[in-house]
Amino acid sequence: MEFLRPADWTEALAAKAAHPSAVPIAGGTDVMVEINFGLRRPDALIDLNRIVELREWEVGADTVRLGAAVPYSRIIDELPTELPGLALAAHTVGSPQIRNRGGVGGNLGAASPAGDSHPPLLAAGAEVEVASVRGTRRIPVEEFYTGVKRNALAPDELIRCVHIKRADGPQQFSKVGTRNAMVIAVCAFGLALHPATRTVGTGLGSVAPTPVRAGAAERFLEQALDEAGLWDSGGVVPPAVAGKFADLVVAAANPIDDVRGTAGYRRHALAVLARRTLDWVWDEYRGKEWGRACA
Amino acid sequence: MDILRTPTDLAQRGHGGVGESASRPDGVLKVTGEFAYASDLWARDMLWGHTLRSPHAHAEIVSVDTTEALSVPGVHAVLTHADLPAATHYGLEIPDQPVLAGDVVRYHGEPVALVAADHPETARRAAARIRVEYAELPLVTDESTATAPGAPVLHPNRSDHYADRVPHPNVVHHQPVRRGDLAAAKARAEVVVTGEYELGMQDQAPLGPESGLAVPAEDGGVDLYVATQWLHVDREQLAPVLGLPRELVRLTLSGVGGAFGAREDLSMQAHACLLALRTGRPVKMVYSRDESFVGHVHRHPARLRYEHGATRDGRLVYVRGRIVLDGGAYASSSPAVVGNAASLGLGPYVCDTVDIEALALYTNNPPCGAMRGFGAVQACFAYESQMDRLAAELGMDPVSLRQLNAMSQGATMPTGQPVDAPAPVAELLRLVRDRPLPPPRQWETAVGTGTGFDLRALPGGLSNTTRGEGVVRGVGYAVGIKNVGFSEGYDDYSTARVRLEVVNGEPVVLVHTAMAEVGQGGVTVQAQIARTELGVAKVVLHPADTRVGSAGSTSASRQTYMTGGAVRNTCLLVREEVLRLGRERLGDTHPGWRGDGLWLRDGAVVTAGGEVLADLAQVLGDDVIDLEREFRHRPTEPLDPENGQGFGHVQYSFCAHRAVVEVDAELGLVKVVELAAAQDVGRAMNPQAVVGQIHGGSVQGLGLAVMEEIVVADGARVRNPSFTDYLIPTILDTPTMPVDVLELADEHAPYGLRGIGEAPTLSSTPAVVAAIRAATGLALRRVPVRPEHLTGT
Numbered sequence A: 001m002e003f004l005r006p007a008d009w010t011e012a013l014a015a016k017a018a019h020p021s022a023v024p025i026a027g028g029t030d031v032m033v034e035i036n037f038g039l040r041r042p043d044a045l046i047d048l049n050r051i052v053e054l055r056e057w058e059v060g061a062d063t064v065r066l067g068a069a070v071p072y073s074r075i076i077d078e079l080p081t082e083l084p085g086l087a088l089a090a091h092t093v094g095s096p097q098i099r100n101r102g103g104v105g106g107n108l109g110a111a112s113p114a115g116d117s118h119p120p121l122l123a124a125g126a127e128v129e130v131a132s133v134r135g136t137r138r139i140p141v142e143e144f145y146t147g148v149k150r151n152a153l154a155p156d157e158l159i160r161c162v163h164i165k166r167a168d169g170p171q172q173f174s175k176v177g178t179r180n181a182m183v184i185a186v187c188a189f190g191l192a193l194h195p196a197t198r199t200v201g202t203g204l205g206s207v208a209p210t211p212v213r214a215g216a217a218e219r220f221l222e223q224a225l226d227e228a229g230l231w232d233s234g235g236v237v238p239p240a241v242a243g244k245f246a247d248l249v250v251a252a253a254n255p256i257d258d259v260r261g262t263a264g265y266r267r268h269a270l271a272v273l274a275r276r277t278l279d280w281v282w283d284e285y286r287g288k289e290w291g292r293a294c295a
Numbered sequence B: 001m002d003i004l005r006t007p008t009d010l011a012q013r014g015h016g017g018v019g020e021s022a023s024r025p026d027g028v029l030k031v032t033g034e035f036a037y038a039s040d041l042w043a044r045d046m047l048w049g050h051t052l053r054s055p056h057a058h059a060e061i062v063s064v065d066t067t068e069a070l071s072v073p074g075v076h077a078v079l080t081h082a083d084l085p086a087a088t089h090y091g092l093e094i095p096d097q098p099v100l101a102g103d104v105v106r107y108h109g110e111p112v113a114l115v116a117a118d119h120p121e122t123a124r125r126a127a128a129r130i131r132v133e134y135a136e137l138p139l140v141t142d143e144s145t146a147t148a149p150g151a152p153v154l155h156p157n158r159s160d161h162y163a164d165r166v167p168h169p170n171v172v173h174h175q176p177v178r179r180g181d182l183a184a185a186k187a188r189a190e191v192v193v194t195g196e197y198e199l200g201m202q203d204q205a206p207l208g209p210e211s212g213l214a215v216p217a218e219d220g221g222v223d224l225y226v227a228t229q230w231l232h233v234d235r236e237q238l239a240p241v242l243g244l245p246r247e248l249v250r251l252t253l254s255g256v257g258g259a260f261g262a263r264e265d266l267s268m269q270a271h272a273c274l275l276a277l278r279t280g281r282p283v284k285m286v287y288s289r290d291e292s293f294v295g296h297v298h299r300h301p302a303r304l305r306y307e308h309g310a311t312r313d314g315r316l317v318y319v320r321g322r323i324v325l326d327g328g329a330y331a332s333s334s335p336a337v338v339g340n341a342a343s344l345g346l347g348p349y350v351c352d353t354v355d356i357e358a359l360a361l362y363t364n365n366p367p368c369g370a371m372r373g374f375g376a377v378q379a380c381f382a383y384e385s386q387m388d389r390l391a392a393e394l395g396m397d398p399v400s401l402r403q404l405n406a407m408s409q410g411a412t413m414p415t416g417q418p419v420d421a422p423a424p425v426a427e428l429l430r431l432v433r434d435r436p437l438p439p440p441r442q443w444e445t446a447v448g449t450g451t452g453f454d455l456r457a458l459p460g461g462l463s464n465t466t467r468g469e470g471v472v473r474g475v476g477y478a479v480g481i482k483n484v485g486f487s488e489g490y491d492d493y494s495t496a497r498v499r500l501e502v503v504n505g506e507p508v509v510l511v512h513t514a515m516a517e518v519g520q521g522g523v524t525v526q527a528q529i530a531r532t533e534l535g536v537a538k539v540v541l542h543p544a545d546t547r548v549g550s551a552g553s554t555s556a557s558r559q560t561y562m563t564g565g566a567v568r569n570t571c572l573l574v575r576e577e578v579l580r581l582g583r584e585r586l587g588d589t590h591p592g593w594r595g596d597g598l599w600l601r602d603g604a605v606v607t608a609g610g611e612v613l614a615d616l617a618q619v620l621g622d623d624v625i626d627l628e629r630e631f632r633h634r635p636t637e638p639l640d641p642e643n644g645q646g647f648g649h650v651q652y653s654f655c656a657h658r659a660v661v662e663v664d665a666e667l668g669l670v671k672v673v674e675l676a677a678a679q680d681v682g683r684a685m686n687p688q689a690v691v692g693q694i695h696g697g698s699v700q701g702l703g704l705a706v707m708e709e710i711v712v713a714d715g716a717r718v719r720n721p722s723f724t725d726y727l728i729p730t731i732l733d734t735p736t737m738p739v740d741v742l743e744l745a746d747e748h749a750p751y752g753l754r755g756i757g758e759a760p761t762l763s764s765t766p767a768v769v770a771a772i773r774a775a776t777g778l779a780l781r782r783v784p785v786r787p788e789h790l791t792g793t
């Protein structure tokens, strides 16, 4: 097995162009497991750990530019205000050791439907910046997942960073697993309120072949909040609205039975998470008066 | 031959006699990562062995072609059934398991061929090039498919000693235990509750995978360095397979990363030795994690049906039970598991009329054998669930009902065996019940994440699923009974060699046994015993190997009793020899030498009153005292095949639990908040180690209650052979575990001690499930309890 160690981004792109079958390795928390289990025996690895910029982040006016290899532990410590949903999700990933190594670039590279970064990225709104010797492009995150553990990367491309919308309102992330830590999601749900645009974002994990948004649920909730004037009044979301929202979230799911849980349970639990997280974000919105017009 | 990372002497100069919390001699090495586990073994010129395993659970092997594999550069040998030099089958009790499958494979993952190559990756790739043609056969997966008319008989022509008394050839062993007049008792019963229960397949999940290094010797024999639970029984099985006399098969224990029963059966032992003898090179084998999950036996999954009859005031009148254990493809220790389940199937209660039968099946599921609790775990989940149902039916408090029926010293077991040592069952229940309950809604009070609540104290933990919504609390109790030592007439013994000499003026004791230290702390206790009995600070523990007599198995909660007993026994003989020499050499120097009750303390012979007579250096000079002796527990008897009567067990061990759980009833997630235990240990030889065992056993039982299960599906295949999907409790799943330790001496045992390792694993599971039932009102007849069971989805 060849082990390529590019010193910078240009070298990395050149290496990937020269060896399209080479597997990039960042934290290695997915790659090494696959190698250990014999699921994957690449003839070459491209080690991204010497590339400093992949471990850097930058907060802009509206977005955070998150380097592909910023580990989860730093997202939790350094970006909890800008990326609260992602920080919550990062907190649920594996164990401290895994959170110190793994990052969002690897989660996107693996593109597992159970990856915990995906729901908050979908809910917040994000673009994946990918590059090759041919040039750079930005892929909206919802278009990035193309199938079970498949993504939109071309063989010569690498993920450079993710541009994630800065939180302009409360965000939540909840995940169900059958143990209280270090567990792969049986289902997961991310929810973001965007008071500035009076929109809502959702992200569903482990309930379909790819991470998905629940578009109909988002539109329903936006409309219901609008019609009842709740964005302005800060009034309570009626249970019927929360219930319908949860139903529509579930309708966006297409879960299967597997060793981690049944499809029926996943639907049930997803509805519970949708209701609870809506409660939490709305409580926070009302409490913190996030950009409320007539406060 | 250079061999690196093999075991060395563990020396400790220190303190800590019997009853003190002496620290482990291997403790610092383990926490600093320096301890050499069997997977760290290395020898110059060694090859790596790899096992090709069956992808099918039941299939005929039509053909095997190894040509392509043999042509891979770096491959030194490929072995199949046809290459086996001598005995082709082995087994702990019944040699029914092929070393490599011959005409047929009987479970998913069964070894079919072996490769030795100069690199593990080469061995793996070559194994993938062995062409095996299979013709799949119909599966036997449970009692109905095993005993249906025309069911495939998995082991035709059985000749084992259970064969002619089993109801069906797919039943490994069947043991009834009958006592009293059932018809009369049924007529007297005023209340009857029946229930059916099921336990999934738990895995021992030791962190260290199966591994070892076989080194061919110049004398034609082989030296095997291996992580196992019983060196000598490995050797008994290996010698016939290798076609070698026993003396040429030498084993040394390597660092063992946990066992819990998983290392009682052979795994890679025979394979590595065969490859080493074939190639003339050292061969190392280390299972990967997924291989480990199919490469060792599991806990028997079980289906149980119980019927409890009682009077209105809560006295048990009769108990009927039927316990069906799935033994999987090979016998392993199924017969003994059956014996335990049947004889302990009533639980720690008094009842004159009992009709319990236990049986183990042959199926095409993964083989099941020893795991902590061994048959008693399955029964305990069912009988304790029944006691709760009975209490509910009677409108009684579940603890009071148990105390009313609790056995005590002088009681009679359903086997007719008198309980002739303390059995403080009611007291253990009282201890856990009388503890204050942990405060409610701890997530609100604990210092946490800065959000006003501590997620870690909530069901779902860090996954952030609730802030208290849907959360209900429940409290549950259970108590269990476990036997200690090998039962049913087995000649169970251990051997200890003790050597005393004076080196540079300092007396040194060497303790040499074949006891497998698998983490239980036996090495600590051996040193404590030697210090106490010989009054010497410096104790050196020789690596465990087959140059000394058998220590028996590190299982059945028996090593402190048995090898501890053997070390004590030999130490006392060494002491007698010291005193004899002292009287002979120095008897004239002091009248004290003629007195009774001389003993050894601080490197000197002292009188009963504590007066120093002489240093050991004066007594021994350059002489060395070196003795090796066997130690036996009192004999037991086989159980009668018809009614299970007999003096079957050596000793009993009791533990009670109270579980407090918080359940998110809407999501079906569970947080065990507190798991209090009370156990009678006879004598706490090392109080810290005792509590450690009780904690560990309790958590393993908790795991079975709420998460641990090998999923066997899709053609009897193991579906979750990894720690990604075989979940064991993390520290966030581990509750506060207050422990009460009673020390009521058993006069039959050395120091009055009781084996303690298994009892806490029994009652933990039903206590947790009882608490979940109390929180949710659900019946919950199966473990592990899944979110689906709690949410009806």
Ligand SMILES: Cc1cc2nc3c(=O)[nH]c(=O)nc-3n(C[C@H](O)[C@H](O)[C@H](O)COP(=O)(O)OP(=O)(O)OC[C@H]3O[C@@H](n4cnc5c(N)ncnc54)[C@H](O)[C@@H]3O)c2cc1C
Binding pocket: A023, A024, A025, A026, A027, A028, A029, A030, A031, A032, A033, A048, A068, A069, A092, A093, A094, A095, A098, A101, A102, A103, A104, A105, A106, A107, A108, A109, A110, A114, A115, A116, A117, A157, A158, A159, A160, A182, A183, A184, A185
């Ligand atoms: C014990 C354990 C627990 C875990 N728990 C969780 C969990 O709770 N939730 C969860 O979501 N995941 C979990 N994981 C999986 C893993 O930690 C995450 O997916 C993590 O985000 C991967 O990041 P990494 O940097 O380690 O990726 P790597 O393993 O280095 O790479 C993962 C994939 O991404 C590709 N890749 C990496 N960087 C790039 C890049 N810049 N451009 C293109 N491709 C790239 C790699 O080629 C590979 O295919 C766990 C893993 C382990 C071992």
